[in-house]
Amino acid sequence: MRSALCCLLLTLAGEALASSVQIESTFVPDEHAIVGTMRMGWDSSPGEAWFALLGNFGREPNPYLSPLAQDGSYVSGFDPAWTVIERVAWSTPDGEEELPFELHPAPPTLQTYSLDDVLLRVELPEGEGDLLIAFRTRFPHIWAGEPGRLGDVYTWRFGWHPLPASPPMDGTWPLLLSAHDYRVTLTVPAGWEAALPGEVTREEDGERTAFTTSFSAPVRSVSLFLAPKGTLRRATVPLQGIEVEAVALPGDEDLVRALATYLPEILAYYAEKYGPYPEGRLLLVEHPNEIGVAMTADGVVYLPRWLFRRFDLTAGGILSRYSRYILAHELAHLWWGIGIGVDLDAENWLSEGMSQYLALRWYEDTFGADGGNVFQLERHGLGEELVNRQLGFMNLRQHMTELPYLQTAFTGFDEAVVKPGGEVRYEQASAVRLYDKGYLVLRAAASLAGEEAFDGVLRQAHAQARSGMFTSSDLQALLEGATGEGWEVFFSQWVYGEAWADYAAAGMVRARDGEEHVTAVHVTRAGTGYMPVTVEVRGAEGERSSQTWDAGAMSATIEFRTPFPVREAVVDPDHRALDVDRLNNAWPRRFVVMLDRNELPLDAYLVQPDAATEGMTIRYLDRFGWGVYPQAMAVSGWVRYGREWTMTGGAAVGETLVGAISLTRHLWATPRLGSAGTYWEPVGELTFTVARQPLWTLGVELGWQEELARAHSGGLSLLWIPPEGWKAELSHTQLLGLAPHLYLTLTVGVGLASPDLPSAFLPALSEFRTRIAGNPPHGDRKAFASLGIWLPPLRPDYSLGGAALVTEVRSRLYASLARLWREGEGGEIIPTYLEVGAEAMIQVEALGGLLGFTAVVGIGWPLSPVGEGVLYLGIVGL
Template sequence: MIYGTEEVRFTSAPGEVAFMLLANLGREPNPYISPRARDSTYPWGFDPSWTRIEGVSWRSGGEEGALDYDLRDFPLILQTYSLKEGIMTVKLPRGEAGTLVIRFRTRFPHQAMGEPGWLDGIHTWRFGWHPILLPEIPGNWEELPLYLPAYPYSLELSLPPGWVAALPGDRVTEEREGKGTVYHVSFARTVRSISLYIAEKGSISSFELAGEGPEIQAWYLPGDEDRVRALATYIPEILSWYGERFGPYPHKRLLLVEHPNTEGTSFAADGVVYLSRWYFSRMDLTAKGALSRAMQYVLAHELAHQWWGIGIGVDFDRGNWLSEGMAQYLSISWFEDRYGAHGGNLFVPSGKGLGEELLRNYFGFVNLREHLTELPYMDTAFMGFDEAVVKPSREVRYHQEDYERLYDKGYLVLRALAHYVGEDTFYQALREARKEYAGGEITPEAFEELLEKVSGKDLKGFFADWVLGDAVADYRVLYLRVEPLGEGRYRVRTGLEWRGSGSLPVEVEFVGEGDERKVVTWNPKKPREELSLELPFPPRRVILDPGHYVLDTDRSNNAYPRRFRVIMGRNDLPLDAYYLVVLDPMSGAVSGGYLDRFAWAIYPGERLVAGRIRYGRTGELFGIAQAADGFRGRISWTQYLWHRPATGFTGEYWERAGELKLGVLKLDTGFVPYTEIHWHEGITAVRAGVLSLHYFQGHWRLWARDTEEVALAPRTYLDLSFGFGRAYGMPAGLDFGLDEFITAQGRGYSKVFLGGQLWLPPLVDEYSLGGALLLSRVDQYLFLHVARLNEGPWVGEGGMAFVAHMEALGGLFPVTLVGGLVVPLLPQPDLQGLIFFYSVRVGP
């Protein structure tokens, strides 16, 4: 709990002022989501945050008198619940000089991310732990921009004995007051907040990094000093790189703070960056330096907010693209300048060893820009969930893709924009933006105007299509024709095609036998065009957008002839080529495809082939066939089922809620048409089930099962299942078994199943297994199964199971161990007493 007094000094008071009470947005639980979803945020049940106003007064001329104030609902900007008392308005004596005094209390909630709130005894709050003064009262509250205005904040923080604070600021002093400590904090310029990080002494420690530039102070959790020190050494390099291109770091001090959340969530505020403990506990897991470069990138992203999002403010509702997308642009640009832009550049372990070789084999191909930013955008567009990077939350149609829209597409739009105007010009514009808007706020429209002024280009079309609009594009090469002209000259014609709702100038590269290359620019005017030119060499390949500068939803057709990547041993996932895996060491298969849009595989040993084609968010076609002791197979169409549940947030959210399958089985005895409908939900409720019907030569098979979850207490749930099936005249294999059982077996033409699982609170405490594996969580549940086949006796079993979630290779490779004890509960003459069982699942 914070007991605070906020003083706001006015030289000439306006008639009325307003404050945001952001903590009250967490005062009430989200009534729309399931208890399990809520528990993912609150480890031991909902825990409210709030700010309560204890009193408001006006101090002037040595006298102080109480003022009335009004509390009103927060506007429908981000969410539709817990809006009460989100805004406070106070009438002031207009034109008078004086100080507005607000006395308040703010409560820290216990939550898994630990911000805003507390986790593992550490209290963190960046923005909104106190009332935030609005620069002006809006004419329409529902159109309130979500700015965090910058002010010349100063702070006096008193802590009781045994507590310590890690506080940003250009000047931070502390003094003893009784047995406690009083901190005094100030900045030399306006800031958006003074962030709090408060813990018991001994639970956090610090060191300072010597060197030129701003004073760097790092705070770490027990056992992580060496890792935090290693990462902190990159800060001067990153700050210098940013400073040379975008202007100097704005403060005299910088804090690097290890945060206790294990969600992998990192964040920043004025003069401070917080990095999740998740990274530090996995930095050298299985392989030395497994996450070293990934952590540098995350650090660079959070540091970039000192320039954009915090240094230059944005509307965090409508214009968050200029915060997160720009931080991506700055950090990836630094990363590629240091480590190169091409090939595997993210998971590069230090040294040699078994773990290091495994990391190279599984994840060595990963490219930061291609696989962690461009690929998610391509997947989102392929699924039909792409939309504009700039729009208010209440107009967003696909909130489930917010990260991809703001971070990934946001970065790609800025990279395309930088290439369109020229990188040097773009950097100049960013420097000009800093001069004009540091400590203030910039809108997308103002950013466009600034870029037009610096570049001299008309950018209205670009912004209309790619910033404010939801344009998509697919560029492809249709053919390449080369005609000798004599005297070492060649006439080259290539067919180019553009599909979509927006286009950009695209580089076209002609590649010869050696180092011969020629790059020209194609500015699409029509959907299909032919580019003709003379070259001093015969090109063997033409490539569209070789640098991946434009947004393209499908890169498999960017080259002619088409590219193929042969993969032998080490993993790979090309964005601009079809892949061919030769004799996969795990399965022995030969396989191929493009991303996850279509794939095929041949298993020579089993004489089996399989293939799949996906059609965006509509569905997928699947087929499998085996020619061993006869011919068997299956072909099916799966229709994805979506719904848009009310989630408590403005705008729309899509959840895949099930699938409808239509297919045909080919068995030795003939063809079996079937249909299945599956349902599964996890946001507003937790349930899953299936209803299937098979037909064979006048006979049929029906099976239905449903599981519903009931929350009994925080992180304690009861799953109740019921299943019923009947089959008449079905071929072997289409009758019913006891697949849910460990102790019972059997087949029958009818089945009744009853089951229950009581999920108990998980054991969450990371434990290293010799540095090779990390045990991160153990789920535990009691179970009871009862079933009957045909008219036979009922069988039953009960027991307890543990699911140990382990990680390897920097936390990128999961290993799951399931084990427990089970006992037959109904007569089974062959089984008596307790039976131990276990299974292991390796890999994603």
């Protein structure tokens, strides 16, 4: 049924390809709107036409989000987007005829709110004619700036006009962008300018400028980029056969121009391997968003201002290589996802995973595949030395692509790369699934087919489907044709299925046979899927010999006869297969010692000496670790069990033995967020602790925190110290939205303890900022309340001499009230405590934006008992 449905949808999309699309439009800045008329012509009427009004997905606010989450999308509170149809007509040489039209809701396949009037249906008269649709589309004010505006810059990549679409069938609606012969005229008033893709001409008078753009071949979108005059700084980069235009925002011209010079070599690389770029012009545009979103549309690549503001942060050129990788990924979309149409709902891996594959191929061919290949700086300086120590180990493929997949699989959030949004079970991991796992699946396929054969498949796909649609089954058919082998098992396991595999080198036996060294390597496999993998043995002088293990059986013994003695055996040494655990891939197990810079091996224990205690720690990723500290006479350890449990413990010997062991249950929720899939949010932890410090204590702590559907946090703790007594404390903070980015927080807390509990364990005023004269107050009972007002943030993007960047300053006013009671001898009277204060949370970034922390600066005044104001400073999140 699904195959028949896909064929029908592709047939409908293919019929629409014959249609030309002409748009006459005008930008109205005062209304933040585009007003236009779209004309589609047919030699023979198809009977009906469907269009998507994608702007109406943003007409209503998301009712499921908290004010905090909502403000993460909108600059000044909810701001609607919409597309209104003002008129529909049928034009023939005999004149125009008004046509009735229907507006239908979209099925909840992409989101579950604001679905009304998303689909437009028009019944067409018979014969030859043109369909005219008059529309008006509004740009919302959002942080991403697309589709919408950010400040005075307006961007809309696709769907700002009625988008030719296929109708929903059986409740499903694949997001397919079909290619058309577009010709767009955009008129902007005096004082405005536009950067448009395609072959552009302009006519200007004193009141307006008219831009007209067209393409040499059908395209899937005509992207808009509008700004006040003087905002866009342009430069042309010469490239044989293609006009490359760089468009920068004020202050970043030099960096954008410099990055544009890398376009020719990347484009030439792709053209040689996968076919030529079909257009004669390409735009590289700096986009104003500060959330780091890069984007592509036909003929244009948008890179975020976030990237250029951090390009030299802390160290000169820290993001030089990484920015080129981002550029390569976005350019790859001109071949995949834009260059070849795919279902951006169910099969977006063919867009994002394939672009990741093309970009990493170029990157590793340019900078090498092994070792630290991301942050390698050739200058000498304090910042450069810091980068080398902290980030010099990072490998683009291993740490930025494979590691996210390993972590997702370990926490049980892995699922098939082909899946409609409504069936996605772990939506919070969708980026890893589509980008990273998608890349790993394609790299595995290229390994099996051979990279040259795989490049040929991609070149053939691009040539055949440039103006059409492409599916995973099409990729499978091309691979079978190129290799002469069946790929059904691979696709059923790794593309459509949820297979996993863990390959391991389990041991080896060495012997001599005359001049030959005979080594029997025992290999194993666990999991529900497999693919052939390489088994390699290595000698002391770098000698190597390898064989292929088909991995069909769960274990095997592979014999090697070599002229050198074997020291090590490795399964899948080049990381070609999807493997959920790399630690066991080598025999004997590997150890990497971290000395003068950070390390993060995926296939070895990490050993870190501790000079202060003359001890060391040994760990593997975020899965387990332990430490031994002889000077302190102490040990520690921890182990993580998937997404659900973590156990930690430690002990030390001093005057007596002290220590603790804790078991933590990680809590998750699946809130309704308005998306079609299921999203998992970490919402708290429940921890059980047994400790001797030196008193024996038993403790239970429950902490909770939510931000998406609700914004609140709190905690409950229970402590028993036999036979001394017990203590219980409870606190909760609720956030309420007063206005956009203006929040009221209310915190309440209580504490209760047995009277004979040692004073160090009694409830105290840890929430207060001011210093109370004498010993910090504590009591058997406690009541606490605090009221705070968070003011709208400032976003200065202020550089601290190039070493760091202040990105946000958020201020808070607060008043706190508390009362303590103390029973026991004399029944001590403890006064009511009251303080007021103000503080600022200053977000600072360094190391190219990869290191962030928050500085807290505040002042508090004690009003009861009356005291002196206190200035306090602190750093959190470092």
